Amino acid sequence: MGIVTRTRTADRELLAVVRRIADENLSAALNWLEEIERIFKLLADHPEAGERCELPRHGPVRRHVVGNYVVYYRPFASGIHILHILHGARGIHPSS
Helix, strand or coil: CCEEEECHHHHHHHHHHHHHHHHHCHHHHHHHHHHHHHHHHHHHHCHHHCEEEEECCCEEEEEEEECCEEEEEEEECCEEEEEEEEECCCCCCCEC
């Protein structure tokens, strides 16, 4: 099983999403968190599954869409390092 690590920024973004969803529906927030953690593990086991892209501050990375959100991550030998978890309409517009 691959290893999943996250930047502090990704942790803050994940928490913000969960809080936003929980404001409307706590059960939905918990379900979303469970689903995204499942996706993280899947990506860690198959790090090349995401689409290649480039982020201005991070260079070449991969991204994977989960519902309305995009997970940006960097594969490494034994898993993935999650850089960002952002709403698809938000500000980072990587070049493919």
